[in-house]
Amino acid sequence: MSNNNVYIETYGCQMNLADTEVVLGILKSNGYSVTDDIRNADVVLLNTCSVRDNAEQRIYGRLGNLKRLKENNPGMVLGILGCMAERLRTDLIEEKKIVDLVVGPDEYRRLPEFIDTVYSGEKGIGVKLSKTETYDDIVPFREDGLTAWISVMRGCDKFCTFCVVPFTRGRERSRSTDSIIDEIQVLSQRGFREITLLGQNVNSYNDGINDFADLLAASAKVDRSLRIRFTTSHPQDLSDKLLYTIAENPNLCNYIHLPVQSGSNKILESMNRTYTIEHYLNLIEKARKIIPGVSFSTDIIAGFPTETFEDHLATIDVMQKVKYDGAYMFKYSPREGTKAFKMKDDVSEEDKSKRLSEIIDLQRIISYELNQKLIGTEEIVLVEGPSKKSDKFFAGRTDSNKIVIFPAEEIIASGDYIKVLLNKATSATLFGDYQSTVMKRNEKLPLTA
Ligand code: 5AD
Ligand code: SF4
Numbered sequence: 001m002s003n004n005n006v007y008i009e010t011y012g013c014q015m016n017l018a019d020t021e022v023v024l025g026i027l028k029s030n031g032y033s034v035t036d037d038i039r040n041a042d043v044v045l046l047n048t049c050s051v052r053d054n055a056e057q058r059i060y061g062r063l064g065n066l067k068r069l070k071e072n073n074p075g076m077v078l079g080i081l082g083c084m085a086e087r088l089r090t091d092l093i094e095e096k097k098i099v100d101l102v103v104g105p106d107e108y109r110r111l112p113e114f115i116d117t118v119y120s121g122e123k124g125i126g127v128k129l130s131k132t133e134t135y136d137d138i139v140p141f142r143e144d145g146l147t148a149w150i151s152v153m154r155g156c157d158k159f160c161t162f163c164v165v166p167f168t169r170g171r172e173r174s175r176s177t178d179s180i181i182d183e184i185q186v187l188s189q190r191g192f193r194e195i196t197l198l199g200q201n202v203n204s205y206n207d208g209i210n211d212f213a214d215l216l217a218a219s220a221k222v223d224r225s226l227r228i229r230f231t232t233s234h235p236q237d238l239s240d241k242l243l244y245t246i247a248e249n250p251n252l253c254n255y256i257h258l259p260v261q262s263g264s265n266k267i268l269e270s271m272n273r274t275y276t277i278e279h280y281l282n283l284i285e286k287a288r289k290i291i292p293g294v295s296f297s298t299d300i301i302a303g304f305p306t307e308t309f310e311d312h313l314a315t316i317d318v319m320q321k322v323k324y325d326g327a328y329m330f331k332y333s334p335r336e337g338t339k340a341f342k343m344k345d346d347v348s349e350e351d352k353s354k355r356l357s358e359i360i361d362l363q364r365i366i367s368y369e370l371n372q373k374l375i376g377t378e379e380i381v382l383v384e385g386p387s388k389k390s391d392k393f394f395a396g397r398t399d400s401n402k403i404v405i406f407p408a409e410e411i412i413a414s415g416d417y418i419k420v421l422l423n424k425a426t427s428a429t430l431f432g433d434y435q436s437t438v439m440k441r442n443e444k445l446p447l448t449a
Contacts, residue, residue, distance in 0.1 A: 005041050007037070008047060019082065046062060046082075070098050087167070102123075102125050140183075147196070152197045160272055193225070194397075195219070211241070224251050228251055264311035266306070298324050301330050303331055312355045365427075368426065371427065375423060392408055
Protein backbone atom coordinates (compact mmCIF):
# COMPACT_ATOMS: atom_id res chain seq x y z
CA MET A 1 0.00 0.00 0.00
CA SER A 2 1.32 3.46 -0.81
CA ASN A 3 0.30 6.72 0.88
CA ASN A 4 0.64 5.05 4.23
CA ASN A 5 3.00 7.12 6.35
CA VAL A 6 1.24 8.91 9.16
CA TYR A 7 2.58 11.72 11.31
CA ILE A 8 0.70 13.02 14.33
CA GLU A 9 1.15 16.00 16.66
CA THR A 10 -0.60 16.05 20.01
CA TYR A 11 -1.80 19.12 21.90
CA GLY A 12 -3.45 19.45 25.30
CA CYS A 13 -3.93 17.03 28.17
CA GLN A 14 -2.73 13.50 28.85
CA MET A 15 -6.06 12.16 27.60
CA ASN A 16 -5.06 13.41 24.18
CA LEU A 17 -1.66 11.73 24.43
CA ALA A 18 -3.46 8.50 25.27
CA ASP A 19 -5.90 9.04 22.40
CA THR A 20 -3.01 9.54 19.99
CA GLU A 21 -1.76 6.08 20.94
CA VAL A 22 -5.24 4.65 20.28
CA VAL A 23 -5.36 6.41 16.89
CA LEU A 24 -1.94 5.04 15.96
CA GLY A 25 -3.04 1.58 17.13
CA ILE A 26 -6.05 1.77 14.80
CA LEU A 27 -4.06 3.10 11.86
CA LYS A 28 -1.25 0.57 12.25
CA SER A 29 -3.65 -2.33 12.21
CA ASN A 30 -4.97 -0.88 8.95
CA GLY A 31 -1.59 -0.96 7.25
CA TYR A 32 -0.28 2.51 8.10
CA SER A 33 3.21 3.15 9.46
CA VAL A 34 4.16 5.86 11.89
CA THR A 35 6.77 8.47 11.02
CA ASP A 36 8.17 11.23 13.17
CA ASP A 37 9.37 13.15 10.12
CA ILE A 38 6.58 15.31 8.80
CA ARG A 39 8.29 15.63 5.41
CA ASN A 40 7.86 11.89 4.89
CA ALA A 41 4.22 11.88 5.85
CA ASP A 42 1.29 11.14 3.54
CA VAL A 43 -1.18 11.79 6.34
CA VAL A 44 -0.59 14.61 8.85
CA LEU A 45 -2.86 14.72 11.87
CA LEU A 46 -3.16 17.26 14.67
CA ASN A 47 -4.81 15.95 17.83
CA THR A 48 -6.24 19.15 19.23
CA CYS A 49 -7.35 20.78 22.48
CA SER A 50 -10.15 23.32 23.00
CA VAL A 51 -10.00 23.83 26.72
CA ARG A 52 -8.69 27.40 26.54
CA ASP A 53 -8.55 29.86 23.68
CA ASN A 54 -4.75 30.00 23.61
CA ALA A 55 -4.61 26.25 22.87
CA GLU A 56 -6.86 26.75 19.87
CA GLN A 57 -4.89 29.77 18.71
CA ARG A 58 -1.66 27.75 18.75
CA ILE A 59 -3.25 25.10 16.60
CA TYR A 60 -4.57 27.68 14.14
CA GLY A 61 -1.02 29.05 13.99
CA ARG A 62 0.30 25.58 13.25
CA LEU A 63 -2.29 25.11 10.49
CA GLY A 64 -0.92 28.29 8.94
CA ASN A 65 2.54 26.66 8.72
CA LEU A 66 1.14 23.42 7.40
CA LYS A 67 -0.58 25.27 4.59
CA ARG A 68 2.80 25.80 2.96
CA LEU A 69 3.76 22.17 3.40
CA LYS A 70 0.52 21.14 1.75
CA GLU A 71 1.04 23.55 -1.15
CA ASN A 72 4.32 21.76 -1.89
CA ASN A 73 2.73 18.36 -1.43
CA PRO A 74 -0.90 18.59 -2.54
CA GLY A 75 -1.45 14.83 -2.12
CA MET A 76 -0.84 15.08 1.60
CA VAL A 77 -3.92 14.48 3.75
CA LEU A 78 -4.26 16.99 6.56
CA GLY A 79 -6.60 16.15 9.42
CA ILE A 80 -7.82 17.59 12.70
CA LEU A 81 -8.64 15.19 15.52
CA GLY A 82 -9.78 15.74 19.09
CA CYS A 83 -11.69 18.44 20.86
CA MET A 84 -11.57 21.12 18.14
CA ALA A 85 -13.15 18.76 15.62
CA GLU A 86 -16.72 18.95 16.83
CA ARG A 87 -16.56 22.61 17.81
CA LEU A 88 -15.01 23.99 14.69
CA ARG A 89 -15.68 21.63 11.87
CA THR A 90 -17.45 24.14 9.65
CA ASP A 91 -14.79 26.71 10.17
CA LEU A 92 -12.03 24.19 9.61
CA ILE A 93 -13.43 22.59 6.49
CA GLU A 94 -15.12 25.55 4.85
CA GLU A 95 -13.00 28.52 5.85
CA LYS A 96 -9.61 26.89 6.28
CA LYS A 97 -9.86 24.91 3.10
CA ILE A 98 -6.57 23.13 3.62
CA VAL A 99 -8.09 20.70 6.13
CA ASP A 100 -9.31 17.45 4.51
CA LEU A 101 -10.34 15.53 7.54
CA VAL A 102 -12.09 16.39 10.81
CA VAL A 103 -12.60 13.53 13.24
CA GLY A 104 -13.84 13.86 16.82
CA PRO A 105 -12.78 11.80 19.86
CA ASP A 106 -15.45 9.10 19.47
CA GLU A 107 -14.97 8.37 15.76
CA TYR A 108 -11.35 7.23 15.64
CA ARG A 109 -12.30 3.68 14.69
CA ARG A 110 -13.52 5.01 11.35
CA LEU A 111 -10.41 7.06 10.66
CA PRO A 112 -9.07 4.68 7.95
CA GLU A 113 -12.44 4.92 6.19
CA PHE A 114 -12.42 8.74 6.42
CA ILE A 115 -8.89 8.87 5.00
CA ASP A 116 -10.10 6.75 2.06
CA THR A 117 -12.97 9.22 1.59
CA VAL A 118 -10.36 11.96 1.22
CA TYR A 119 -8.40 9.90 -1.30
CA SER A 120 -11.61 9.55 -3.29
CA GLY A 121 -11.85 13.33 -3.49
CA GLU A 122 -14.22 14.27 -0.69
CA LYS A 123 -13.83 15.64 2.81
CA GLY A 124 -13.72 13.09 5.64
CA ILE A 125 -15.94 14.19 8.50
CA GLY A 126 -16.81 12.22 11.62
CA VAL A 127 -17.76 14.21 14.66
CA LYS A 128 -20.55 12.24 16.32
CA LEU A 129 -20.20 11.66 20.03
CA SER A 130 -20.98 8.24 21.42
CA LYS A 131 -22.49 7.09 24.70
CA THR A 132 -20.60 3.81 24.58
CA GLU A 133 -17.29 4.07 22.70
CA THR A 134 -14.36 3.31 25.03
CA TYR A 135 -11.88 1.73 22.56
CA ASP A 136 -11.78 -1.13 25.06
CA ASP A 137 -10.53 -3.64 22.50
CA ILE A 138 -8.02 -1.38 20.72
CA VAL A 139 -4.36 -2.01 21.49
CA PRO A 140 -2.74 1.43 21.70
CA PHE A 141 0.56 1.88 19.89
CA ARG A 142 3.32 2.56 22.42
CA GLU A 143 7.07 2.80 22.06
CA ASP A 144 8.95 0.87 24.74
CA GLY A 145 9.60 2.98 27.78
CA LEU A 146 9.19 3.36 31.51
CA THR A 147 5.99 5.29 31.87
CA ALA A 148 2.68 4.81 30.11
CA TRP A 149 -0.85 6.12 30.43
CA ILE A 150 -4.09 4.25 30.03
CA SER A 151 -7.41 5.99 29.63
CA VAL A 152 -9.92 4.16 31.79
CA MET A 153 -12.96 6.30 31.18
CA ARG A 154 -14.00 8.91 28.64
CA GLY A 155 -16.11 12.04 28.72
CA CYS A 156 -17.43 14.04 31.65
CA ASP A 157 -20.89 14.58 33.14
CA LYS A 158 -19.91 17.31 35.58
CA PHE A 159 -20.69 20.33 33.43
CA CYS A 160 -18.53 22.83 35.25
CA THR A 161 -19.85 26.03 33.72
CA PHE A 162 -16.48 27.12 32.28
CA CYS A 163 -15.57 23.83 30.63
CA VAL A 164 -16.04 22.58 27.05
CA VAL A 165 -15.08 18.97 27.81
CA PRO A 166 -18.66 17.67 28.31
CA PHE A 167 -19.45 19.09 24.86
CA THR A 168 -16.29 18.07 23.02
CA ARG A 169 -15.83 14.63 24.60
CA GLY A 170 -19.41 13.74 25.51
CA ARG A 171 -20.90 11.64 28.31
CA GLU A 172 -18.99 9.60 30.87
CA ARG A 173 -18.36 5.95 30.10
CA SER A 174 -15.90 3.45 31.55
CA ARG A 175 -13.77 0.71 30.07
CA SER A 176 -14.00 -2.77 31.57
CA THR A 177 -11.67 -3.53 34.46
CA ASP A 178 -10.61 -6.78 32.76
CA SER A 179 -9.29 -5.10 29.64
CA ILE A 180 -7.48 -2.44 31.70
CA ILE A 181 -5.84 -5.12 33.85
CA ASP A 182 -4.80 -7.06 30.72
CA GLU A 183 -3.21 -3.90 29.37
CA ILE A 184 -1.33 -3.30 32.61
CA GLN A 185 -0.08 -6.90 32.54
CA VAL A 186 1.33 -6.46 29.05
CA LEU A 187 3.00 -3.18 30.03
CA SER A 188 4.51 -4.78 33.12
CA GLN A 189 5.93 -7.61 31.00
CA ARG A 190 7.36 -5.07 28.57
CA GLY A 191 9.30 -3.49 31.44
CA PHE A 192 7.21 -0.39 32.11
CA ARG A 193 7.58 0.92 35.66
CA GLU A 194 4.84 3.52 35.99
CA ILE A 195 1.27 3.69 34.73
CA THR A 196 -1.10 6.64 34.95
CA LEU A 197 -4.80 5.81 34.81
CA LEU A 198 -6.57 8.64 33.03
CA GLY A 199 -10.02 10.08 32.92
CA GLN A 200 -11.51 13.57 32.97
CA ASN A 201 -13.09 12.55 36.24
CA VAL A 202 -11.56 9.18 37.17
CA ASN A 203 -13.36 8.91 40.49
CA SER A 204 -16.66 8.30 38.76
CA TYR A 205 -15.18 5.27 36.98
CA ASN A 206 -17.70 2.42 37.08
CA ASP A 207 -17.81 -0.48 34.64
CA GLY A 208 -21.00 -1.91 36.11
CA ILE A 209 -19.04 -4.16 38.48
CA ASN A 210 -16.14 -2.15 39.86
CA ASP A 211 -15.76 1.42 41.05
CA PHE A 212 -12.52 3.36 40.80
CA ALA A 213 -11.18 2.14 44.15
CA ASP A 214 -11.75 -1.46 43.00
CA LEU A 215 -9.96 -0.72 39.74
CA LEU A 216 -7.01 0.83 41.59
CA ALA A 217 -6.76 -2.11 43.98
CA ALA A 218 -6.79 -4.57 41.08
CA SER A 219 -4.25 -2.49 39.13
CA ALA A 220 -1.89 -2.33 42.09
CA LYS A 221 -1.86 -6.11 42.40
CA VAL A 222 -0.71 -6.79 38.84
CA ASP A 223 2.91 -5.93 39.58
CA ARG A 224 3.99 -4.51 42.92
CA SER A 225 7.06 -2.93 41.33
CA LEU A 226 4.87 -0.91 38.99
CA ARG A 227 3.90 2.50 40.27
CA ILE A 228 0.28 3.44 39.64
CA ARG A 229 -0.84 7.06 39.37
CA PHE A 230 -4.20 8.49 38.34
CA THR A 231 -5.69 11.78 37.27
CA THR A 232 -7.98 13.78 37.45
CA SER A 233 -9.98 13.57 40.69
CA HIS A 234 -13.09 15.59 41.38
CA PRO A 235 -13.52 16.70 45.03
CA GLN A 236 -17.12 15.56 45.05
CA ASP A 237 -16.35 11.94 44.18
CA LEU A 238 -13.14 11.20 46.06
CA SER A 239 -14.43 8.46 48.37
CA ASP A 240 -13.09 7.23 51.71
CA LYS A 241 -12.83 3.79 50.14
CA LEU A 242 -10.47 5.27 47.54
CA LEU A 243 -8.32 6.96 50.20
CA TYR A 244 -8.01 3.69 52.17
CA THR A 245 -7.17 1.81 48.98
CA ILE A 246 -4.28 4.20 48.32
CA ALA A 247 -3.10 3.87 51.90
CA GLU A 248 -3.16 0.07 51.77
CA ASN A 249 -1.24 -0.35 48.52
CA PRO A 250 2.36 0.86 48.58
CA ASN A 251 2.64 1.05 44.79
CA LEU A 252 -0.39 3.36 44.48
CA CYS A 253 1.34 6.72 44.52
CA ASN A 254 0.64 9.04 47.43
CA TYR A 255 -0.20 11.88 45.17
CA ILE A 256 -3.63 13.30 44.30
CA HIS A 257 -4.39 15.89 41.68
CA LEU A 258 -7.47 17.56 43.13
CA PRO A 259 -8.49 20.70 41.25
CA VAL A 260 -10.00 23.36 43.52
CA GLN A 261 -10.49 26.01 40.77
CA SER A 262 -11.35 28.76 43.28
CA GLY A 263 -11.35 29.39 47.03
CA SER A 264 -14.62 31.33 47.03
CA ASN A 265 -17.92 29.55 47.65
CA LYS A 266 -19.75 32.10 45.54
CA ILE A 267 -17.48 31.39 42.56
CA LEU A 268 -17.49 27.62 43.14
CA GLU A 269 -21.26 27.69 43.00
CA SER A 270 -21.32 29.74 39.86
CA MET A 271 -18.78 27.29 38.36
CA ASN A 272 -21.15 24.43 39.28
CA ARG A 273 -18.31 22.66 41.09
CA THR A 274 -20.87 21.14 43.52
CA TYR A 275 -18.72 21.44 46.67
CA THR A 276 -17.97 24.17 49.16
CA ILE A 277 -14.49 25.16 50.17
CA GLU A 278 -15.20 23.77 53.65
CA HIS A 279 -15.97 20.37 52.13
CA TYR A 280 -12.79 20.59 50.06
CA LEU A 281 -10.56 21.46 53.02
CA ASN A 282 -12.12 18.67 55.12
CA LEU A 283 -11.39 16.24 52.33
CA ILE A 284 -7.73 17.29 52.24
CA GLU A 285 -7.49 16.93 56.00
CA LYS A 286 -9.11 13.50 55.92
CA ALA A 287 -6.84 12.33 53.09
CA ARG A 288 -3.79 13.47 55.05
CA LYS A 289 -4.92 11.43 58.05
CA ILE A 290 -5.62 8.30 56.04
CA ILE A 291 -2.56 8.54 53.76
CA PRO A 292 0.40 9.90 55.73
CA GLY A 293 2.68 12.03 53.54
CA VAL A 294 0.17 12.36 50.70
CA SER A 295 0.85 15.29 48.41
CA PHE A 296 -1.60 17.33 46.41
CA SER A 297 -1.64 19.32 43.24
CA THR A 298 -4.45 21.45 41.89
CA ASP A 299 -5.88 23.54 39.07
CA ILE A 300 -6.82 27.17 39.67
CA ILE A 301 -8.68 29.60 37.44
CA ALA A 302 -8.13 33.33 37.94
CA GLY A 303 -10.74 35.87 36.91
CA PHE A 304 -13.92 33.80 36.50
CA PRO A 305 -16.96 36.07 35.85
CA THR A 306 -17.92 38.21 38.89
CA GLU A 307 -14.70 37.29 40.76
CA THR A 308 -13.94 40.17 43.14
CA PHE A 309 -10.67 40.91 44.87
CA GLU A 310 -12.13 39.24 47.99
CA ASP A 311 -12.90 36.09 46.02
CA HIS A 312 -9.33 36.15 44.75
CA LEU A 313 -8.06 36.48 48.34
CA ALA A 314 -10.14 33.42 49.25
CA THR A 315 -8.21 31.46 46.60
CA ILE A 316 -4.91 32.73 48.01
CA ASP A 317 -6.12 31.67 51.46
CA VAL A 318 -6.87 28.10 50.30
CA MET A 319 -3.44 27.84 48.71
CA GLN A 320 -1.87 28.90 51.99
CA LYS A 321 -3.97 26.43 53.95
CA VAL A 322 -3.46 23.40 51.71
CA LYS A 323 0.11 24.08 50.60
CA TYR A 324 -0.07 22.27 47.29
CA ASP A 325 3.03 20.57 45.98
CA GLY A 326 2.17 21.87 42.54
CA ALA A 327 -0.51 23.76 40.66
CA TYR A 328 -1.67 24.38 37.11
CA MET A 329 -2.87 27.95 37.02
CA PHE A 330 -4.90 29.62 34.30
CA LYS A 331 -6.66 32.82 33.38
CA TYR A 332 -10.35 32.28 32.78
CA SER A 333 -10.99 31.86 29.07
CA PRO A 334 -14.62 32.11 27.86
CA ARG A 335 -15.63 29.09 25.76
CA GLU A 336 -18.55 29.25 23.39
CA GLY A 337 -21.37 26.83 24.21
CA THR A 338 -20.64 26.71 27.96
CA LYS A 339 -22.93 28.22 30.58
CA ALA A 340 -20.26 30.66 31.71
CA PHE A 341 -20.02 31.97 28.16
CA LYS A 342 -23.40 33.61 28.72
CA MET A 343 -22.13 35.34 31.86
CA LYS A 344 -20.38 38.65 31.43
CA ASP A 345 -16.60 38.16 31.25
CA ASP A 346 -16.34 41.13 33.59
CA VAL A 347 -12.91 40.78 35.19
CA SER A 348 -10.56 43.01 33.23
CA GLU A 349 -7.61 41.48 31.42
CA GLU A 350 -5.36 43.51 33.67
CA ASP A 351 -6.93 42.10 36.85
CA LYS A 352 -6.87 38.57 35.48
CA SER A 353 -3.15 38.89 34.74
CA LYS A 354 -2.40 40.44 38.11
CA ARG A 355 -4.33 37.79 40.03
CA LEU A 356 -2.79 34.99 38.01
CA SER A 357 0.73 36.21 38.64
CA GLU A 358 0.03 36.54 42.36
CA ILE A 359 -1.21 32.96 42.38
CA ILE A 360 1.82 31.74 40.42
CA ASP A 361 4.26 33.63 42.68
CA LEU A 362 2.64 32.26 45.82
CA GLN A 363 2.71 28.71 44.49
CA ARG A 364 6.39 29.08 43.68
CA ILE A 365 7.11 30.11 47.27
CA ILE A 366 5.02 27.26 48.69
CA SER A 367 6.67 24.67 46.44
CA TYR A 368 10.08 26.07 47.37
CA GLU A 369 9.36 25.87 51.10
CA LEU A 370 7.93 22.34 50.90
CA ASN A 371 10.95 21.21 48.90
CA GLN A 372 13.41 22.83 51.34
CA LYS A 373 11.91 20.72 54.11
CA LEU A 374 12.88 17.57 52.21
CA ILE A 375 16.60 18.38 52.32
CA GLY A 376 18.38 15.80 54.45
CA THR A 377 15.72 13.14 53.83
CA GLU A 378 15.98 10.05 51.67
CA GLU A 379 13.52 9.45 48.84
CA ILE A 380 12.92 6.42 46.65
CA VAL A 381 13.31 7.55 43.07
CA LEU A 382 12.38 5.82 39.84
CA VAL A 383 15.33 6.60 37.54
CA GLU A 384 14.00 7.92 34.23
CA GLY A 385 17.28 8.58 32.39
CA PRO A 386 19.96 11.21 31.79
CA SER A 387 18.86 14.68 32.85
CA LYS A 388 17.84 17.10 30.10
CA LYS A 389 20.69 19.49 30.79
CA SER A 390 23.68 17.17 31.17
CA ASP A 391 24.38 13.48 30.81
CA LYS A 392 26.62 13.67 33.88
CA PHE A 393 23.34 13.72 35.80
CA PHE A 394 20.34 11.45 35.96
CA ALA A 395 16.72 12.45 36.53
CA GLY A 396 13.96 10.52 38.23
CA ARG A 397 10.74 10.97 40.13
CA THR A 398 9.57 10.40 43.68
CA ASP A 399 6.35 8.68 44.56
CA SER A 400 4.87 12.16 45.09
CA ASN A 401 5.78 13.06 41.48
CA LYS A 402 8.69 15.39 42.25
CA ILE A 403 11.65 15.52 39.88
CA VAL A 404 15.02 14.59 41.42
CA ILE A 405 18.42 15.20 39.80
CA PHE A 406 21.52 13.30 40.95
CA PRO A 407 25.04 12.62 39.62
CA ALA A 408 25.20 9.69 37.19
CA GLU A 409 27.03 6.66 38.52
CA GLU A 410 27.97 3.46 36.79
CA ILE A 411 25.65 1.44 38.98
CA ILE A 412 22.52 3.46 38.14
CA ALA A 413 20.36 2.70 35.09
CA SER A 414 16.99 3.95 33.97
CA GLY A 415 14.15 1.85 35.34
CA ASP A 416 15.95 1.24 38.64
CA TYR A 417 14.40 2.26 41.94
CA ILE A 418 17.13 3.88 44.05
CA LYS A 419 17.43 5.76 47.30
CA VAL A 420 18.61 9.36 46.95
CA LEU A 421 19.68 11.56 49.85
CA LEU A 422 18.40 15.05 49.07
CA ASN A 423 20.85 17.92 49.54
CA LYS A 424 19.39 20.86 47.58
CA ALA A 425 16.04 22.05 46.30
CA THR A 426 14.47 24.72 44.12
CA SER A 427 10.73 25.27 43.73
CA ALA A 428 10.61 22.86 40.81
CA THR A 429 13.41 20.34 41.40
CA LEU A 430 15.10 18.31 44.11
CA PHE A 431 18.80 17.43 44.01
CA GLY A 432 20.67 14.68 45.83
CA ASP A 433 23.13 11.81 45.82
CA TYR A 434 22.70 8.13 45.14
CA GLN A 435 22.66 6.05 48.33
CA SER A 436 21.62 2.54 47.40
CA THR A 437 19.66 0.51 44.88
CA VAL A 438 16.25 -0.68 45.97
CA MET A 439 15.42 -2.65 42.83
CA LYS A 440 17.12 -3.00 39.41
CA ARG A 441 15.15 -2.47 36.20
CA ASN A 442 14.66 -6.17 35.55
CA GLU A 443 13.73 -7.03 39.13
CA LYS A 444 10.15 -7.35 40.26
CA LEU A 445 8.68 -7.52 43.71
CA PRO A 446 6.86 -10.70 44.70
CA LEU A 447 3.10 -10.26 44.56
CA THR A 448 2.72 -10.66 48.29
CA ALA A 449 4.93 -7.64 49.05
N1 5AD B 1 -10.71 28.81 31.25
C1 5AD B 1 -9.62 28.61 32.02
N2 5AD B 1 -9.27 27.42 32.49
C2 5AD B 1 -10.04 26.36 32.19
N3 5AD B 1 -9.95 25.06 32.52
C3 5AD B 1 -10.96 24.40 31.94
N4 5AD B 1 -11.74 25.26 31.25
C4 5AD B 1 -11.18 26.48 31.39
C5 5AD B 1 -11.53 27.77 30.91
N5 5AD B 1 -12.60 27.98 30.16
C6 5AD B 1 -8.92 24.53 33.40
C7 5AD B 1 -9.53 23.99 34.69
C8 5AD B 1 -9.41 22.50 34.50
C9 5AD B 1 -8.16 22.40 33.66
C10 5AD B 1 -7.98 21.11 32.92
O1 5AD B 1 -8.26 23.46 32.76
O2 5AD B 1 -8.73 24.43 35.76
O3 5AD B 1 -9.29 21.80 35.73
FE1 SF4 C 1 -14.40 20.03 32.72
FE2 SF4 C 1 -15.41 20.04 35.21
FE3 SF4 C 1 -15.51 17.80 33.72
FE4 SF4 C 1 -13.14 18.67 34.66
S1 SF4 C 1 -14.89 17.97 35.92
S2 SF4 C 1 -13.59 17.97 32.55
S3 SF4 C 1 -13.39 20.88 34.54
S4 SF4 C 1 -16.58 19.73 33.28
